Amino acid sequence: xxxxxxxxxxxxxxxxxxxxxxxxxxxxxxxxxxxxxxxxxxxxxxxxxxxxxxxxxxxxxxxxxxxxxxxxxxxxxxxxxxxxxxxxxxxxxxxxxxxxxxxxxxxxxxxx
Amino acid sequence: xxxxxxxxxxxxxxxxxxxxxxxxxxxxxxxxxxxxxxxxxxxxxxxxxxxxxxxxxxxxxxxxxxxxxxxxxxxxxxxxxxxxxxxxxxxxxxxxxxxxxxxxxxxxxxxx
Numbered sequence: 641x642x643x644x645x646x647x648x649x650x651x652x653x654x655x656x657x658x659x660x661x662x663x664x665x666x667x668x669x670x671x672x673x674x675x676x677x678x679x680x681x682x683x684x685x686x687x688x689x690x691x692x693x694x695x696x697x698x699x700x701x702x703x704x705x706x707x708x709x710x711x712x713x714x715x716x717x718x719x720x721x722x723x724x725x726x727x728x729x730x731x732x733x734x735x736x737x738x739x740x741x742x743x744x745x746x747x748x749x750x751x752x
Numbered sequence: 753x754x755x756x757x758x759x760x761x762x763x764x765x766x767x768x769x770x771x772x773x774x775x776x777x778x779x780x781x782x783x784x785x786x787x788x789x790x791x792x793x794x795x796x797x798x799x800x801x802x803x804x805x806x807x808x809x810x811x812x813x814x815x816x817x818x819x820x821x822x823x824x825x826x827x828x829x830x831x832x833x834x835x836x837x838x839x840x841x842x843x844x845x846x847x848x849x850x851x852x853x854x855x856x857x858x859x860x861x862x863x864x
Contacts, residue, residue, distance in 0.1 A: 644794075651758075660783070672851060674852070674853065681840070681860070682857055682858065683756075683855035683856050683857045683858045684842070684844075684855040685855075686852055686853070686854070689851060689852055691851075706828040729794070729795075729796055733853075733855070738783055738802055738846075739797070739800075740785075740846075740853055741862070742787075742794045742795040743794055744764075744792070744793055745794065
């Protein structure tokens with residue numbers, strides 16, 4: 641069964657820093673990988689979607705990379721802002737069984 | 753606007769009661785999912801449905817039941833058999849290509 645791990649579980653950085661969040665998965669037979677943002681008490685909002693054939697995706701200050709062979713993805717946030725404070729989750733999709741597998745998330749705090 | 757609507761946002765349940773959480777989507781998606789999220793943990797799959805009148809158990813289905821009589825609706829009943837129901841519940845749906853998963857805003861259930 642697919643297992644998704646996110647490290648670190650929590651991260652605190654001063655405003656303006658660039659940072660990297662990590663996501664690893666055990667089975668490389670994925671269809672795509674998504675990064676989500678979750679604010680306290682809210683649902684998940686999709687940030688970036690990387691298809692299995694792609695290496696990276698960019699949206700504004702966010703850049704996500706995917707290395708299927710090593711079972712890793714990173715989310716790079718440039719010039720962090722206090723508004724970036726949230727929990728970030730990654731999820732991989734496997735078409736067999738139509739299943740998503742989620743990591744436990746990284747709680748990010750950006751200090752003004 | 754298209755999206756997923758969950759209700760109620762907050763629900764209190766007495767011991768021994770069944771409660772039903774509503775999930776409605778107007779995205780015309782076939783597949784719908786129910787997840788449970790506990791503090792500091794990832795999302796765990798309760799039930800999912802790929803088409804109307806069909807649904808499958810997820811990893812933690814015990815004490816829960818669902819129905820899928822309409823494409824737009826996938827209600828979740830938390831029965832009295834669920835011994836630790838206090839949690840945040842998230843409903844989701846995906847488009848047929850499986851590319852993106854969309855979430856509702858979630859429902860908080862507390863046992864009093």
